[in-house]
Amino acid sequence: MRKSISVTFFSMVATLLVLGTAVLGCSEWLLFSRYFAQERYDTLDSVADVTQRAADYIVQQAALPKGAELDALNTKLEIIGESAEAYLFFTDEEGRILIASNPEMVGTDIVGPELMEKVAGDQPYHTLSTLDGVLTEKSYVSVRHMQDAQGNNSGYLFLCSSGARLTDFKEEFWSNFFFSACVMLLCASVLTSFLMRKLTDPLQKITDAAQRFGGGDFSVRVEGVEGEGEVVDLAHTFNQMAENIQSNDNSRGQFMGNIAHELRTPMTTIKGFVDGILDGTIPPDMQNHYLQLVSEETGRLARLIQNMLDLSKLESGEYQVNARMFNIWETLTGVALSAEQRINDGMIDLEGLTMDEKVLVYADPDLIHQVAYNILDNAIKFTPAGGTIKFHVEKLGPEVEISIWNSGQGISPEALPYVFQRFYKEDRSRGLHARGAGLGLNICKVLVNLSGGQIRVESQQGEWCQFVFTLPATAPQPQRHEAPAGRIRSARAGGGPRQHEACQLNPRPDCPPETGGAVWSFLVLEWILDVSGGRFETFP
Numbered sequence: 001m002r003k004s005i006s007v008t009f010f011s012m013v014a015t016l017l018v019l020g021t022a023v024l025g026c027s028e029w030l031l032f033s034r035y036f037a038q039e040r041y042d043t044l045d046s047v048a049d050v051t052q053r054a055a056d057y058i059v060q061q062a063a064l065p066k067g068a069e070l071d072a073l074n075t076k077l078e079i080i081g082e083s084a085e086a087y088l089f090f091t092d093e094e095g096r097i098l099i100a101s102n103p104e105m106v107g108t109d110i111v112g113p114e115l116m117e118k119v120a121g122d123q124p125y126h127t128l129s130t131l132d133g134v135l136t137e138k139s140y141v142s143v144r145h146m147q148d149a150q151g152n153n154s155g156y157l158f159l160c161s162s163g164a165r166l167t168d169f170k171e172e173f174w175s176n177f178f179f180s181a182c183v184m185l186l187c188a189s190v191l192t193s194f195l196m197r198k199l200t201d202p203l204q205k206i207t208d209a210a211q212r213f214g215g216g217d218f219s220v221r222v223e224g225v226e227g228e229g230e231v232v233d234l235a236h237t238f239n240q241m242a243e244n245i246q247s248n249d250n251s252r253g254q255f256m257g258n259i260a261h262e263l264r265t266p267m268t269t270i271k272g273f274v275d276g277i278l279d280g281t282i283p284p285d286m287q288n289h290y291l292q293l294v295s296e297e298t299g300r301l302a303r304l305i306q307n308m309l310d311l312s313k314l315e316s317g318e319y320q321v322n323a324r325m326f327n328i329w330e331t332l333t334g335v336a337l338s339a340e341q342r343i344n345d346g347m348i349d350l351e352g353l354t355m356d357e358k359v360l361v362y363a364d365p366d367l368i369h370q371v372a373y374n375i376l377d378n379a380i381k382f383t384p385a386g387g388t389i390k391f392h393v394e395k396l397g398p399e400v401e402i403s404i405w406n407s408g409q410g411i412s413p414e415a416l417p418y419v420f421q422r423f424y425k426e427d428r429s430r431g432l433h434a435r436g437a438g439l440g441l442n443i444c445k446v447l448v449n450l451s452g453g454q455i456r457v458e459s460q461q462g463e464w465c466q467f468v469f470t471l472p473a474t475a476p477q478p479q480r481h482e483a484p485a486g487r488i489r490s491a492r493a494g495g496g497p498r499q500h501e502a503c504q505l506n507p508r509p510d511c512p513p514e515t516g517g518a519v520w521s522f523l524v525l526e527w528i529l530d531v532s533g534g535r536f537e538t539f540p
Contacts, residue, residue, distance in 0.1 A: 044142035044159040077101035087160040119143040218246040266297040352391035361471040363451040374440040379406035405466040411459040420445040
């Protein structure tokens with residue numbers, strides 16, 4: 001069963017909270033229990049200081065007090081023990097109880113030898129124990145080593161405090177801790193649920209929108225997601241993606257419509273003229289004229305199909321670019337000469353063309369010829385009779401800028417961003433210059449970009465229009481892998497008269513360094529020398 005992100009995240013948070021609370025509780029309990037034990041030991045040590053005088057008296061006498069003195073001492077120990085909530089008693093070296101705050105312990109209980117070995121040191125000894133059964137419950141025990149006036153060991157002072165207080169404290173501590181932990185977990189759960197809802201609501205909106213989008217509804221958008229963060233960025237990215245896909249889908253529909261229109265127009269013309277010839281509507285003396293029109297429409301149809309095939313090859317990367325250095329003026333002049341008849345028919349003046357200047361560019365000459373032809377063809381179409389077309393070439397650092405300017409109606413500011421789109425025509429009625437398919441400028445953009453340049457259009461509506469494109473001025477520098485010229489010293493492993501033979505080796509003149517030929521020669525020679533028992537060295 002698939003778990004939602006809310007359940008997964010909540011489970012993770014709950015697990016971390018429980019583990020963190022458990023670790024916190026155990027840590028606090030260890031600290032409190034150690035503090036409590038240390039506090040009891042400090043209290044017992046203070047009581048030991050109070051009873052030190054009485055202990056010194058007993059030790060210095062080296063004999064037990066008799067009669068009333070012993071009773072008075074026991075009474076004092078009882079008073080001290082009650083005030084400190086502790087048991088006090090003295091033992092000899094063997095662990096026999098000599099004097100105690102509880103008279104019933106005297107002479108009846110003996111501290112075990114194992115414990116006596118542990119308390120035999122000079123430092124006070126602390127433990128939580130029943131003293132091998134001497135005490136009825138676990139108690140905090142502080143043991144102090146006693147000496148007589150001569151410094152000899154004379155016994156031990158035991159001070160014992162009941163551990164029942166620790167048990168009561170433990171129950172109260174864990175009770176309060178569990179209550180606090182439950183309140184904290186409840187608050188954390190509510191807060192986590194709120195945060196998860198705030199996080200997952202936008203994700204759910206994105207999921208719903210993606211499902212509808214996958215079903216073909218390209219108009220759906222993620223709405224109501226505001227603020228900052230990764231989820232908001234995801235929603236905005238989705239909306240941007242949806243806009244692009246919808247735009248592409250609209251473009252695809254428009255593209256199919258344009259193709260249908262461009263194919264239908266010449267086909268309708270051809271069919272009409274051919275039917276007119278077949279049914280006799282067109283008289284025989286006019287048939288050649290209409291057959292000429294059919295030929296022109298067929299050529300237009302062929303050019304349209306060829307342009308579409310060229311675009312497909314260019315965009316798919318199937319076209320092989322044969323770039324080299326060439327004079328851009330030769331290309332521009334050749335394009336102008338190929339359109340000489342149309343230029344003369346339109347009484348158009350050409351300015352700026354020159355054969356004396358030489359400006360080199362690095363590109364495929366055939367591609368750039370097509371670019372210049374399409375731009376010039378477009379300029380001739382929209383230049384009025386008696387108008388002007390100007391050519392200009394300028395080297396700008398690593399690029400060469402080529403511009404073709406023409407007088408005339410120009411392009412409206414609203415249409416400038418779309419002139420390079422496929423099948424775009426500013427004249428939507430397709431009346432003026434309707435023979436164009438709207439692919440020429442799109443092909444120009446693709447070809448210029450493929451050549452490593454950029455293309456743009458500038459226009460002053462009602463006055464002029466100018467297309468400008470750039471091309472690399474130099475060829476890209478290939479990465480060279482040159483082997484250093486040097487000498488190879490060959491030495492036979494076993495010595496001999498040819499031990500110090502040497503020869504001069506340079507890269508082969510017919511193998512350019514960038515091809516790695518010199519490196520290959522070195523590797524082959526090294527292998528040959530190694531097989532023949534020699535060695536390979538290079539030095540300047």
